[in-house]
Structures are given as structure tokens and as C-alpha cells.
Amino acid sequence: MQTLIVDLAERSYPIYIGERLLDKPELFKRHLEGEQVLVVTNEVVGPLYLEKTLSALDVPVKLSLVLPDGEAYKTLASAEKIFDFLLGHRFSRNATLIALGGGVIGDLVGFAAACYQRGIAFIQVPTTLLAQVDSSVGGKTGVNHPLGKNMIGAFHQPKCVIADTQTLSTLPDRELRAGLAEVIKYGLIYEATFFAWLEENIERLLRRDPSALEYAIERSCRIKAEIVGADERESGLRAILNFGHTFGHAIETGTGYGRYLHGEAVAIGMSRAADLSRRLGLLEEGEVARIIALIRRAGLPVASPPELDSQKFLELMAVDKKNLDGKLRLILLEAIGKATLPRSVPIEILKETLRQSSFPLPTQIVTNDKNPGF
Amino acid sequence: MQTLIVDLAERSYPIYIGERLLDKPELFKRHLEGEQVLVVTNEVVGPLYLEKTLSALDVPVKLSLVLPDGEAYKTLASAEKIFDFLLGHRFSRNATLIALGGGVIGDLVGFAAACYQRGIAFIQVPTTLLAQVDSSVGGKTGVNHPLGKNMIGAFHQPKCVIADTQTLSTLPDRELRAGLAEVIKYGLIYEATFFAWLEENIERLLRRDPSALEYAIERSCRIKAEIVGADERESGLRAILNFGHTFGHAIETGTGYGRYLHGEAVAIGMSRAADLSRRLGLLEEGEVARIIALIRRAGLPVASPPELDSQKFLELMAVDKKNLDGKLRLILLEAIGKATLPRSVPIEILKETLRQSSFPLPTQIVTNDKNPGF
Incomplete structure (x- = not known):
């Protein structure tokens, strides 16, 4: 496993890169805030890696939300679904979101984390090569608008990124x-x-x-x-x-x-x-x-x-x-x-x-x- | 006129406080970014101060959007109306939003500014005493969710705040x-x-x-x-x-x-x-x-x-x-x-x-x- 620290003063965070990192609960444990965790994923990645991810989380409240797959769902409406879920389950500002999926999930969940109660913790688990090399760094989050891609968003840094190369084995x-x-x-x-x-x-x-x-x-x-x-x-x-x-x-x-x-x-x-x-x-x-x-x-x-x-x-x-x-x-x-x-x-x-x-x-x-x- | 600098390193900004400041175009001029400005206000404040505010703006593109009045409209749907307007009029990330109204308008427009293209400039023109003493400082922006007030938001500092005490003359x-x-x-x-x-x-x-x-x-x-x-x-x-x-x-x-x-x-x-x-x-x-x-x-x-x-x-x-x-x-x-x-x-x-x-x-x-x- 390689560990790379993204150096951004008080917002610095590590990127862990290696094989089978989803089997290492200690990586999550180091960065989970609070006692409530929501894993957001999509219908393609969920069946492959959701169970494994939930198993790696040692917290009292761990829930999941599975959204439809695709760029068409990177919208304010999807972000609202996440807000509805968080408030419906009384998530506090001291909770953690986990984005399990490609760039769409990462951008969407990062944006929801940026806005929920003016910003809560989130962890990225990118499962495509593009997301691992692109979305892991930069803090760009956001959703599309019918008139333009990524037009609504925020800069919000994750607590850590866990790039498991094993997840690339299922990538087309x-x-x-x-x-x-x-x-x-x-x-x-x-x-x-x-x-x-x-x-x-x-x-x-x-x-x-x-x-x-x-x-x-x-x-x-x-x-x-x-x-x-x-x-x-x-x-x-x-x-x-x-x-x-x-x-x-x-x-x-x-x-x-x-x-x-x-x-x-x-x-x-x-x-x-x-x-x-x-x-x-x-x-x-x-x-x-x-x-x-x-x-x-x-x-x-x-x-x-x-x-x-x-x-x-x-x-x-x-x-x-x-x-x-x-x-x-x-x-x-x-x-x-x-x-x-x-x-x-x-x-x-x-x-x-x-x-x-x-x-x-x-x-x-x-x-x-x-x-x-x- | 009093000028108070809110000292936040590179995000520092002035609050101007005094009588008839809406008659001073130079205050706006100092802080307008780009060539496109959108003034967002509501149906109560608009008829009183929108024309005066637009007159004070010396830019090629100055448009306005009048929303219904009240806390009931401090929602993601209202923010979306602002995004629709900005994209419909091809506002670039180098544009300025002006919030003309009370706390609801300030919080909503500040949030829209925080999210549009991941953050554009905004100026607050608070027209209630509460907004002048409360929303002027702190950078809190946001909207309500059916399950809680201010649950969706961002920290986003204005370029300046123009608190015209004359606008309080029409306050109930x-x-x-x-x-x-x-x-x-x-x-x-x-x-x-x-x-x-x-x-x-x-x-x-x-x-x-x-x-x-x-x-x-x-x-x-x-x-x-x-x-x-x-x-x-x-x-x-x-x-x-x-x-x-x-x-x-x-x-x-x-x-x-x-x-x-x-x-x-x-x-x-x-x-x-x-x-x-x-x-x-x-x-x-x-x-x-x-x-x-x-x-x-x-x-x-x-x-x-x-x-x-x-x-x-x-x-x-x-x-x-x-x-x-x-x-x-x-x-x-x-x-x-x-x-x-x-x-x-x-x-x-x-x-x-x-x-x-x-x-x-x-x-x-x-x-x-x-x-x-x-």
C-alpha cells in the first residue's frame, strides 16, 4: 500500500492506494467522525462492494443509500435525496458520508457532504481508474444542471481517499x-x-x-x-x-x-x-x-x-x-x-x-x- | 458612514454602515467582480429599493430576480430558480450576485453564490435590522429543509456588506x-x-x-x-x-x-x-x-x-x-x-x-x- 498525503494545511488528508484496501477496517476507523455513517453508492457498484464496505465500518449507526447509476443522476435532485435521508435518520453534523463509486458518486456525495449542515466529513472510495486518479485530489464536488455540467458545486476536501486497486478488476x-x-x-x-x-x-x-x-x-x-x-x-x-x-x-x-x-x-x-x-x-x-x-x-x-x-x-x-x-x-x-x-x-x-x-x-x-x- | 473591516485573511471584507448608502455607487463599484450582476430581492423589498440599487450599478449586464417573500421560500427550490436564471443568462464564474432584502434573501442568495460554479462573488444589502446586525458577519448561508431550518448550506463570505440605515425607515x-x-x-x-x-x-x-x-x-x-x-x-x-x-x-x-x-x-x-x-x-x-x-x-x-x-x-x-x-x-x-x-x-x-x-x-x-x- 502507498500512502500519499495531500498537503492543504488543516485540511490535509491521506490517499491510500493498494490492493484489497476494503479489507482493512483500520483505514476507515482512523478517519470516521461521530457515530453515524452513511455509505452512498449506485446500482452497479453497490452489489459488488457495498457489503464489504459496510463490514469495514465499526460504528453504531451505518446505513446505505443506493442511487441509480449514471451521469444523468448527478443532479440537485439526487443531492436532495441524500439530504432527505440524512435528516430522516437524524444525522448530526458530526457524521460521515462515504462515497463508494466512480466520479459521479464522488462528486455528488462530496457536494452533499459540503452542504449538509454547512459541511460534514466525507470519505471517498473511488472504484474507477478515472475517479482514483482524478477525483481523489482537488476537493471539487458538484452536480450538473440541465444547462451545463458541474455548474453547481463546492470545494470540500475528504477526510481520506481509499483507492482499492482490486475494485478495478470489475471495471469494463x-x-x-x-x-x-x-x-x-x-x-x-x-x-x-x-x-x-x-x-x-x-x-x-x-x-x-x-x-x-x-x-x-x-x-x-x-x-x-x-x-x-x-x-x-x-x-x-x-x-x-x-x-x-x-x-x-x-x-x-x-x-x-x-x-x-x-x-x-x-x-x-x-x-x-x-x-x-x-x-x-x-x-x-x-x-x-x-x-x-x-x-x-x-x-x-x-x-x-x-x-x-x-x-x-x-x-x-x-x-x-x-x-x-x-x-x-x-x-x-x-x-x-x-x-x-x-x-x-x-x-x-x-x-x-x-x-x-x-x-x-x-x-x-x-x-x-x-x-x-x- | 462607518466602515468596519471583517478580518478573515484573504477573505476579509468591509461592512459599510450609514444613511443613504444606496445613493453611493462608488461603494458597489469597489467590489463588483466581472461585468455581470444579478440583484435578487423579494416582492416586499423590491418595489422599495430595487430601482435605486440597480441605478447604483455601473456594469454592462445588470439583471434582477424578484422572489416571493418569506421564510417558506428559503428552500433548495428557490436556490434552483437562481441557478436557472444565472445559467439561462450565461453568467460566468466571474459575476456578482447582490442580495437585497432581509435574512431570508441574504442566506438564500449567499448559498446560491457559494454553489454557482463552486463559488462566485456576492454583496449583501441587508434591509432589516436583524439582517444588518446578524447576517452581515459570519459567512453562514443556507436554506431550510422540511425537516429542519438551515440544514443545507455553506460558509461563504461576501465581498462587502452595505447596511443602509435609511432602508430601516420602511421596516414594521x-x-x-x-x-x-x-x-x-x-x-x-x-x-x-x-x-x-x-x-x-x-x-x-x-x-x-x-x-x-x-x-x-x-x-x-x-x-x-x-x-x-x-x-x-x-x-x-x-x-x-x-x-x-x-x-x-x-x-x-x-x-x-x-x-x-x-x-x-x-x-x-x-x-x-x-x-x-x-x-x-x-x-x-x-x-x-x-x-x-x-x-x-x-x-x-x-x-x-x-x-x-x-x-x-x-x-x-x-x-x-x-x-x-x-x-x-x-x-x-x-x-x-x-x-x-x-x-x-x-x-x-x-x-x-x-x-x-x-x-x-x-x-x-x-x-x-x-x-x-x-
Whole structure:
């Protein structure tokens, strides 16, 4: 087991990463506040890990709430269900919520914990690779609004994060790969040696080698923690975490949510951002080739969706919430392991990048017909 | 005009207190973020002060949203209306909300500001005495749940508070007196000289003398700011602000919300807490008499509601949210100007205090038939 401390003064907390951590009641015990605990999970994760989680809790009152699965339920109405449950069972402000599931459950339960009686304790038990490397650090919680994702939320830090790599054994392949997109992102924006390690070990990760997963998750969380620790409220450096995401959000919106997984859209976004960096003379041709190759080896797409023409793509990027004032600023790369702060880009060059809707396919992998654009 | 800085490191903000401050656009200008402003108010305050407030705002986009008046609308559904409006008008995270109204509007709009895109700027323009001396300091925001008041909320500090004493000219007498209950509380728990000033000046306040109001509001906010500044997250000292409130909440619940105004219930609660302090040997008889006399001169009730027997009263106090673990802890007085931290009290003595449902009426004021218990 690896333990990483996210250093945020009086709100510091540990992330525990390793195999079969749900079998270690002492990890929970250290961080439970009060005598009342509510575990919130969904209909997919609940049957797999709820019983095990409840067994690990040594408190007088331990209840559970199982919500429907999916982004469609990351709403204020779901948060209200949690409030109803907490008040209906007379939970005090000295209670603990546990979020057992992927990013949707983590964001939703964290938000409910942030608002219940103006903030109670919560523990994250992320069960997807994406949640383990992304939601574990940063304190972002929230729900969607019909007019925009994550538009209602709060910053609220967990008491601890328990990332059990064993829970990834039940994760569908496609979701594992989507999580790897964010892992690759950390190497790209911050640490060339980690990127090189990924080039060496991507196949081990794809076959879910526990020690490789533990290493990659710890490294990813540590990089995110360093960035967030330097900039908790997202004013400067933290923006580099959005590398590939302005492109990615545009793809998700432009193709209809659900067609691409978030990580797949980000994978395309990172390849577009790398290509744009090269066109602007920031990044060498050879490094772009390494980036594209690794993303492809992870089984992820790199090319713009063919049906999204560059004009439409551009419009979608301009309405991303980071760009509501009309200026389009993007995170680019100066090298593998070194992102730039957001900078304005010439629209004509950006359009060239967007227009490039396909790359020659590498010979060693087979395309997946369900996911165009590989 | 008085300016009081609430010192909370990077979240510090000024409270401006004085006559006709809504006629000073420069006060708003200093604190507006971005180019989009939404003023949220209610159907009572809107017709009186919305136009004036909008005139004071020098920004490209200034919109308003008028909600129904009353505690019944301090709900998640009202917060959702604000989110709908903000997203419908494409408000960015670099926008400002203005809360124009009493405590309900302040708490609700503050909560919406805390959650919209994980926190945007907001300015409070409190238009009741209670809101000016209570909601201006502390950063507490929130909405009610059918099962409890203020159960969903956040800590979120305003960019500034603009307390225009002129807006109190339209406040009903009964609400003015209810606000004075909280003013008296600050003298009682923290500053004997302020209590003595109130004994000298209560009639000036009742006839809304602007300079007396300005002084009393500034002094009240300063006391609250000192207490909150020492304890932003409500772990220790801040509890003394709840002086009289555990009794008060029980009265509000036990008599049906709306029968007593919050300040009236707190006035009774303070007189009960003073009486209890005397019974426990903490406070001198003469000081209790001064406290009861001042509360009465402010036109406020001091005796328990006759229909609330001591057993019922006790049960209601035990379910107040500060006491969910079953122990009844109360703030008491050691002297005028000096509150104790919460302490357990012997139930039998507490019952004696609760049983005392009336005091001999002073000769100099006339009772108000609509408000039993004076």
C-alpha cells in the first residue's frame, strides 16, 4: 500500500492506494467522525462492494443509500435525496458520508457532504481508474444542471481517499482505457520520467497488473496534489490540469454525451493540443509522434470526430466555461512533461489542427469499430 | 458612514454602515467582480429599493430576480430558480450576485453564490435590522429543509456588506424591535459598556434615530466580527452567539413558526438564560433585573409562552441541532457583558426557569395584545 498525503494545511488528508484496501477496517476507523455513517453508492457498484464496505465500518449507526447509476443522476435532485435521508435518520453534523463509486458518486456525495449542515466529513472510495486518479485530489464536488455540467458545486476536501486497486478488476475495458487518458495527461503536463515509465509499462496497466496500477495511481495523484497544493482555488497553475479538456468538452457536447467517454474525448483533445503545440513551434515533431503512439497503444482515439467540422468544433470550444468572456485560451506543451499556462492561440492555426480528422493508423493495433477516430 | 473591516485573511471584507448608502455607487463599484450582476430581492423589498440599487450599478449586464417573500421560500427550490436564471443568462464564474432584502434573501442568495460554479462573488444589502446586525458577519448561508431550518448550506463570505440605515425607515415596528433583541444580545454576551449605552439610548433606537442606529449596528457587527474572527468555523467561542437561541428555537417550534418572530423568541430565551444563570449562582439578582428591564423597554417579551409547559419546552430544547447527541448544553451569563461557553445544566433547575411563565409587568409600558408574554 502507498500512502500519499495531500498537503492543504488543516485540511490535509491521506490517499491510500493498494490492493484489497476494503479489507482493512483500520483505514476507515482512523478517519470516521461521530457515530453515524452513511455509505452512498449506485446500482452497479453497490452489489459488488457495498457489503464489504459496510463490514469495514465499526460504528453504531451505518446505513446505505443506493442511487441509480449514471451521469444523468448527478443532479440537485439526487443531492436532495441524500439530504432527505440524512435528516430522516437524524444525522448530526458530526457524521460521515462515504462515497463508494466512480466520479459521479464522488462528486455528488462530496457536494452533499459540503452542504449538509454547512459541511460534514466525507470519505471517498473511488472504484474507477478515472475517479482514483482524478477525483481523489482537488476537493471539487458538484452536480450538473440541465444547462451545463458541474455548474453547481463546492470545494470540500475528504477526510481520506481509499483507492482499492482490486475494485478495478470489475471495471469494463473501455472505462479502464478512458482512465488511462488522464494518467497519460499527468506525464505530459508535468513529468517526462513518468511519461517514459508509461511508454514502458502501458501493456502491464492494460492487463491490470496490481503493482503497475498502484504505481501509476500514486504517481498521478501525487502530480495532481503538487499542482493543486500550489493553487487550491484554481487561479493559475491548476489550469494545466485542463490540458486537452477544452477540446474534449467540445467533442463530448458536439457528438452528444455518451458517444465518447470523457477520457476518450480527452485523449483526442490531448493529441489535438500536441499537434497545435507543434504547429506553433513549441513542441518537436518527434515528441508529438511519441504522444500519439502512447495514446494509441492505450487503446484510445487521437483524431477529431469526422462529423465535427472545424467551424462547429471551434464554436463549441468557445462556449466552454473557461472561455465565457469570448477569448479562447488553451494549455499547450513545450515538451513532454512541460505544459504552458493558458495562452491565446491564432484561430487559423487552431482550425488547421481541428481539420486534421485522422492519422495514419499504426500497424500494431486493431481499430475498434465502436470508437471511430482511433 | 462607518466602515468596519471583517478580518478573515484573504477573505476579509468591509461592512459599510450609514444613511443613504444606496445613493453611493462608488461603494458597489469597489467590489463588483466581472461585468455581470444579478440583484435578487423579494416582492416586499423590491418595489422599495430595487430601482435605486440597480441605478447604483455601473456594469454592462445588470439583471434582477424578484422572489416571493418569506421564510417558506428559503428552500433548495428557490436556490434552483437562481441557478436557472444565472445559467439561462450565461453568467460566468466571474459575476456578482447582490442580495437585497432581509435574512431570508441574504442566506438564500449567499448559498446560491457559494454553489454557482463552486463559488462566485456576492454583496449583501441587508434591509432589516436583524439582517444588518446578524447576517452581515459570519459567512453562514443556507436554506431550510422540511425537516429542519438551515440544514443545507455553506460558509461563504461576501465581498462587502452595505447596511443602509435609511432602508430601516420602511421596516414594521415589530421587526425593528425583533432586531433589537439581537443588538441587546451582543451587549449581554460581550460588552457591558455597550449594554449600558443601550440602556441610555433604547428610545432613540425605537424612534429610528439614524446616528443611534448607525452606532448600534456598527457596535453589534464589530462584536460579532471579533467573535467570528477568532473562530470562523464555529468550534468554540462562536457558540456564545447562540445565547438565548436554544430556548428561542424551542419557542419558535413549539408555538408554530410565525407566531413569534425570531427576535421575539430570542428575547424570551435571553431572559430565561439570565434567570437560569441567577439560579445557578452565576449572575446577580440586580443584573437580571437590568436585563429584563431593557428587553421590556425594547418592546419585547420576556416570559415563556403560557401554553408551552416545562416538559414540552425541555423536549423541544433537546432536539435543537446543537444538542443532537442528547446532552443539553447552554450558554449562560457570569455578568452583563460576559457569557460562559456552553455547559451542561441540571435539568431540575432548568425546569424551574422554564416554569416561570410570567413576570410582573413594568408600569411604564403598555402590553401588546398580539404578543403574549411581555
